[in-house]
Amino acid sequence: MTISISQSLIQSSLPISQGAEAKVYKAQLTPDSPPILLKYRFQKNYRHPFLDANLTRSRIAGEARALLKCLRSGINVPGIRMVDATEGVLGIEWIEGHSVRKLLPGGAEDDGSDDVDNVDVIDSVNLNEYGVSVDELMKLIGVEIAKMHQVDVIHGDLTTSNMILRQPGSFVPPQNHDIKTALVLIDFGLSYQSTLAEDKAVDLYVLERAFSSTHPDSEPMFAKVLAGYAEIMAGDWPAIKHRLDDVRLRGRKRSMVG
């Protein structure tokens, strides 16, 4: 049996981690090209094979489509290097840096058993290396999400694990900017397109919940995210804010006082 090009590429790559959906590898397309990140949506055996194949195909294609749209619109996302929807493989730009989750208090508290091979965990990571404060970071998050929402891309799984701060060394700042880093949004596996305020509000709500379940005292931090978001969204913000308030009430069995 011959194996596909994607499979042989995976076999020659270095496994980095296994997330919920996919295995991630560091690979090289040619021996002297820069490294790329391979995201392999492996088969989920708990799912009916038919359902699984359909989901994998549509998610890889959807992810590539969303990334392309973001790239065209100047949003900080990884560049695309290869796509193989049938095999479930997506190759994207390799980004040096740390996830926001690891940079914020509370986020790195886990036992790290998922990341035993990842040297980052052992390093004590702190924001100072990136030359940004927590408040600035929150604003960067808000701004990047707003830019994405402005082109009607809904991320679908915004968490602090799905945002990376670029290592200052690997980043060329645009002219007239003194900022040393950039916030990159990753993992568009659940993204879709929508113009509705509802979908944008739900996107923000998912992030709010991720904040509150991972980081202690997240409320003021998330308020800063929203402030950065509101600034970019400008005229569209009031409608989304209104929706967000609605969505917050929507979780089941919330106490309905007043």
Next chain:
Amino acid sequence: MPGKARKTPLKDADRDYLALGLEGSANKLGAGIMKHSKDGAATVLSNIRHTYITPPGEGFQPRDTALHHREWALKVINDCLTKAGVSMNEIDCICFTKGPGMGAPLQSVALVARTLSLMFNKPLVGVNHCVGHIEMGREITGAQNPVVLYVSGGNTQVIAYSRQCYRIFGETLDIAVGNCLDRFARIINLSNDPSPGYNIEQEAKKGHRLLPLPYATKGMDVSLSGILSAIEAYTVDKRFRPEGGTKDEDIITPQDLCFSLQETVFAMLVEITERAMAHIGSKEVLIVGGVGSNERLQQMMGIMAQEREARVFATDERFCIDNGIMIAQAGLLSYRMGYKTPLAKSSCTQRFRTDEVHVAWRA
């Protein structure tokens, strides 16, 4: 956090403790007696349940369900005491479901609890139904700090413990998974005995055609109401044959629909559970709630867990489906931490979120 055992604030029992648990938040009336011994063991002395079963095509209405609970309360509690071989005087506390659930049935059971409390001069402990499920699941399976998938007729939540609170990572944005299954059982006129979900599970084993349905996971949340509409639409499709047919024909049978519904919604539930596990780095998963007794769901969860080298914990129908003993277990834990519900505050509430409870007994 797994791996880092912290000292539990719960002191060893200085003597044996006995708790009576009363549950009636939906169509099951349950009573159970839990014993916490000096040596740290928790023993189920009795666990009696009576279920209000409605005819096929009908759900249970609050008023009729409350009536059922009132009619059966004394019989169930008496059986429970006899089976355990203890008298009301030996009990340390009376635990009852404070919520969430259906108003009228909750109130009927709380009234019984209050009456017993006054008659025998025993303290009351109000218990959150969801926390009851989690604590019983932990006790029975020995899972230490699992991600919990709580799936029942009224609730669908992915929960993890953090800093004395059961935090909700994901949940349904509209109807609960059990509600989705129950309502579909009504549409195709399946029996409610022993439970609609059980009968769907049996029918699904005979189905083989996977029909396309919406697959609605949003981050760690799911949406199920659209799936119910979509599956209902298949029952008016011209290929639908309620009486079934041969495998080769291009037809849709009720068995195919049960199969497709289970495969789709359970895949969604396993997916959000896995995402929560990956997010917090947990290697244990516990399934609780009535739908948790579905063997196909347990099987799918098992495959997922195996693939990420995690362990899955599940219980059988005695502890999965609503019962009195889980209320006794969670109630006794908080009673041993010094918590009592004064009579004036022994009201019930239909809305009572899992994350509102202060989990004093865990580190």
